[in-house]
Amino acid sequence: MKPFIVMDVLKKARELEDVIHLEIGEPDLLPSPKVKQALENALKNNNFFYTEAKGLESLRKKIAAHYKSMYDVNVNPKNIIITTGTSTAFLIAFYFSKTIATPTPGYPCYENFAELENKKFIKIPTSFPEYKININELNKYNFDTLMISSPNNPTGTIYSNEDLKYICSYCEENGKLLISDELYHGLVYSDDYTTALKYNKNAIVINGFSKYFCMPGLRIGWMIVPDALVRDAEIIAQNILISAPTLSQYAALEAFDYEYLSSVKEEFQKRRDFLYEELKDLFPIAKPDGAFYLWCDISKYSDNSLEFCNTLLEVAKVAATPGVDFGDFNTYIRIAYTKNINELETAAKRMRNFLKNIK
Structure with a gap:
């Protein structure tokens, strides 16, 4: 059985300091009170x-x-x-x-x-x-x-x-x-x-x-x-x-709090719009209709998504999931917008600086 690579990325990222976690598909928001x-x-x-x-x-x-x-x-x-x-x-x-x-x-x-x-x-x-x-x-x-x-x-x-x-x-x-x-x-x-x-x-x-x-x-x-x-x-x-x-x-039993859930959806939509605008000039990205991920084409920078994500983590302190986790997609990475906009802004700046140095 193949490893679930994102869990390996998460494990490694948690061993480092000052990492912005955009790898794991886990909402950072709390459920309804x-x-x-x-x-x-x-x-x-x-x-x-x-x-x-x-x-x-x-x-x-x-x-x-x-x-x-x-x-x-x-x-x-x-x-x-x-x-x-x-x-x-x-x-x-x-x-x-x-x-x-x-x-x-x-x-x-x-x-x-x-x-x-x-x-x-x-x-x-x-x-x-x-x-x-x-x-x-x-x-x-x-x-x-x-x-x-x-x-x-x-x-x-x-x-x-x-x-x-x-x-x-x-x-x-x-x-x-x-x-x-x-x-x-x-x-x-x-x-x-x-x-x-x-x-x-x-x-x-x-x-x-x-x-x-x-x-x-x-x-x-x-x-x-x-x-x-x-x-x-x-x-x-x-x-x-x-x-x-x-x-x-x-x-x-108490999860179906629709007033609260509407705020969850609104927050993730804001994050999607923000991060898509921040990254669309760096990678070809199809703007997602749902969930909380951006699927980014990194072929301009690398043909090895695992190596790219490892370096991005170690150098820029941004954790992302290599596309190879999802099949034969070695020129893609997945970025989860599961952090607040301030953190997403910092992550985008780190990624932009990182990519300048590997062109």
């Missing part, structure tokens, strides 16, 4: 015991209400399974597949999860500036499962309602399972997006509380599975999870 209060209450009430394998019914009902509020989609709480982060959700979802096809660049762990379960993994190339799959070319590939990520990590690409509807229809008409990674939903800087469940009731949808809800360390996520797979998914959860962390589940 209501989350902390709910966690404190759970501690006081001694909620240290397992829940059922699918998770607290009260939390599953909250998630179902979220889909109605956000997307006008009805979800039965019985179809929701609370997971430990989204990683275990992917492990459960991949059980139902033999060959998984997904656009690249993409989240590195997808391929590692597939390898862990001895599944075939097909990478569908995409290109600047949209980084979207071409539906008309899907028949070139032999797969039973199509997995998409919208917004995408690392590019920030989203599939519009029209795009998503077409993908969903393709999967239904061709008997393909669709897995939709929607972890960065909420952090989308347009109104033209929705959940795959809007157009495909047989899709598996995966989301969690780490990004938009600013709760990465609580390791809590969810998946929504179609009726035909609910019992099998529950059995897998019983075996690999027992249950997701109980305290985290109680905390997540």
